[in-house]
Amino acid sequence: MNAVLRAGALVLMLVASCQAVALDLTPSELAGKRLYREGLSSSDAQVSARVGAADMLVPASVVPCASCHGADGLGRAEGGVRPPVLSWQRLAMGQQLRQANGRYYPAYTEATLARAIQEGRDPGGNQLDPVMPRFVLSMADQRNLNAYLKRLADDRDPGVEEQTLRLGTLLPTQGPLAGSAKVVAAVLADRIAHINQQGGIHGRQLELVSLDPGPDQDSAEKALGQLLVQDPVFALIAPLAPALESTLATRLEQAKVPLVGAAPALADSVQIFDPLPGLREQLLSLADYAQANLALEQAVTRIVYADEAQAGLARNLEHALQDRGWSDVGAQSLNAWNGEGQAIFFLGQGDSFTQLTAALKQAGHTPYLFAVSSQVAGQLPQVPDAWSRRVFLAYPFVPGDWTASGREALSALRQRQGLDGRQGALQVSTWCALQLLTDALKRIGRDASREKLVLALESLHDVQTGLTPPLGFGPGRRQGLAGAHVVTLEMPGPVFRPVAAYRPVVEVNSP
Numbered sequence: 001m002n003a004v005l006r007a008g009a010l011v012l013m014l015v016a017s018c019q020a021v022a023l024d025l026t027p028s029e030l031a032g033k034r035l036y037r038e039g040l041s042s043s044d045a046q047v048s049a050r051v052g053a054a055d056m057l058v059p060a061s062v063v064p065c066a067s068c069h070g071a072d073g074l075g076r077a078e079g080g081v082r083p084p085v086l087s088w089q090r091l092a093m094g095q096q097l098r099q100a101n102g103r104y105y106p107a108y109t110e111a112t113l114a115r116a117i118q119e120g121r122d123p124g125g126n127q128l129d130p131v132m133p134r135f136v137l138s139m140a141d142q143r144n145l146n147a148y149l150k151r152l153a154d155d156r157d158p159g160v161e162e163q164t165l166r167l168g169t170l171l172p173t174q175g176p177l178a179g180s181a182k183v184v185a186a187v188l189a190d191r192i193a194h195i196n197q198q199g200g201i202h203g204r205q206l207e208l209v210s211l212d213p214g215p216d217q218d219s220a221e222k223a224l225g226q227l228l229v230q231d232p233v234f235a236l237i238a239p240l241a242p243a244l245e246s247t248l249a250t251r252l253e254q255a256k257v258p259l260v261g262a263a264p265a266l267a268d269s270v271q272i273f274d275p276l277p278g279l280r281e282q283l284l285s286l287a288d289y290a291q292a293n294l295a296l297e298q299a300v301t302r303i304v305y306a307d308e309a310q311a312g313l314a315r316n317l318e319h320a321l322q323d324r325g326w327s328d329v330g331a332q333s334l335n336a337w338n339g340e341g342q343a344i345f346f347l348g349q350g351d352s353f354t355q356l357t358a359a360l361k362q363a364g365h366t367p368y369l370f371a372v373s374s375q376v377a378g379q380l381p382q383v384p385d386a387w388s389r390r391v392f393l394a395y396p397f398v399p400g401d402w403t404a405s406g407r408e409a410l411s412a413l414r415q416r417q418g419l420d421g422r423q424g425a426l427q428v429s430t431w432c433a434l435q436l437l438t439d440a441l442k443r444i445g446r447d448a449s450r451e452k453l454v455l456a457l458e459s460l461h462d463v464q465t466g467l468t469p470p471l472g473f474g475p476g477r478r479q480g481l482a483g484a485h486v487v488t489l490e491m492p493g494p495v496f497r498p499v500a501a502y503r504p505v506v507e508v509n510s511p
C-alpha cells in the first residue's frame, strides 16, 4: 500500500514537472544567458574581461555578470559601489534621465549598452567605476547578451523585487478555523515586523499577502490560484486551508512554489516542508513505545478513524504496524467498529475521542488508547479515571524542550499580540515555520530563486528554536521532526507524565 501511494505521488510529480511552464528563450537569448551567468561564449572563443584600474585581462568566466549583478539582475546589497539593477525596463525604456551611483544619464540604446559593457562608459559619457569590468565581446556575443538582458526580468522567480520579497498565506476570516487563523496571523505579523525592523533579509523587506480561502474547496482553490498564478508570491508560509488537503501538493508542484507549514497527511511532496511531524510519524512513535514498553504487538489492535478522509492514513498505519511485527492489526471506521481491541490507535478530532471513551466505558472495557495530542488535547479532562496510565499521547514538543530564551521570546510575543497559552502548539508551529523559512532565505543570499530555497531548506540541520527539539530537513526528508514525545495521563487530574523523549521514527519495510 505504502509503495502504491509513493508510486502515485511520483507519477503526479512527473506529470507536474512536464506541465510546469518554463520561460521560453530563443537560441540567441539562451546564448546570452550562458554568457551572463557563466561568462562563456556560444562560439569556441574564450571571452575576456579587463578588470580593475590596471586593466588586467582575465577570462570572463572568472567574473560573469551574474557574480556581481546577480542571476536575477537585481544586484547585491553588500560591497561598496553597488552594481545597478539590470532590467531593460530601467535601463532603456522611457525618456527620463536616470541615475546610478551619482551618475546621471539618458536611456540606454543597444549601442550605448555595448559601450558600457565593453568600454565602461554610460550614455551620458560618464566613466563607470572600475569595479565594473570591461568585456571583450564579439558582435555575436554582444547581440546575444543584449537579447538576454531584455528578458532577464522575466527570467526570475515571481515575488522577488529589488526591495521586497513577497510571501503568501491562506487564513480564513470566518468559520471554525477563524480563531486559529488569527493566532497564525498574529505570530507571522509579529515575527515579520521584527525581521523587517532589523533590515529584512539581504536588503529586502518581507511582505505577507494573506488571502481568505473562503467556505469551500472551490473558493480555496481560487485563492490558491491567486497566490500561485495570477499574482504569484515567492513562497507560501503556514496556510490554514484543509479544503485543499487533496490538491495542494500537486498545485504547488505544478507552480514550483515551496511551502513551509503543516503538510496534508501522506502528501509526500518535494515542495512542502513541515516543521513538525505528521500524524503518521506521531502515531508510529506511540506504536514503537507500546511495542518496547507495553509489549502490545501480539495484542488485538485497531486503528479507529472518525473521518473518512483519514481512511487512507489508517490503512497506511495498519501496514506500517504489520511491517513492525504487530500480528493482529486492522483499520476501522469509528461508525463500523464493534468495540473490540486491546490497543486502540485513534485518528480523529476531540469530540469523536470523547464519544469513543464514553462508549468503551459503558461497555466496561478499558483498552490502551493512543492518540495525537493536537487532535484530542481539548478533550483530555473528560477522559474517565479508569484510563489512568492507559492513555498515551504523542507531543511534538513538551515544556522540557523550552529554553529560557525561547520561553521568554514566546511570552514577549504573546504579550505584544494579546495572545495567551491557548493554541500554544499552533503558535509554536507557526513560529518554527517562519524561522525555518527565514534561515533558508538567509542562506541563499540575495540572488534568491525558489529552486535555491528548496535546496537551502533541505540543507537545514539541527536548527535550534528554543521551543522544540532541534529541527532539520534533508533531500528526501520533509518533516522537521520525524516522531514525537510520548506522554501518559495519570488520574485523577489528569497529570501529564512524559514517558519517552522524542526520537526520530525509523521506517521499517517488510521483506
Ligand code: HEC
Pocket (backbone or CB within 6 Å): 035, 036, 063, 064, 065, 066, 067, 068, 069, 081, 082, 083, 084, 086, 099, 100, 101, 103, 113, 116, 117, 122, 127, 128, 129, 130, 131, 132, 133, 135, 145
Ligand atoms: C566585478 C563585478 C561586476 C561584474 C562581473 C559585472 N559588473 Fe556591471 N557593474 C558593476 C558595478 C559595480 C557597476 C556600477 C558602476 C558605476 O555605477 O559606476 C556596474 C555597472 C554596469 C552597467 C551600467 C548600469 C547603469 O545603470 O549605468 C551595466 C549596463 C552593466 N554593469 C552590465 C554588466 C554586464 C552585462 C556584465 C557581464 C558581461 C557585468 N556588468 C559584469 C559590477 C560588475
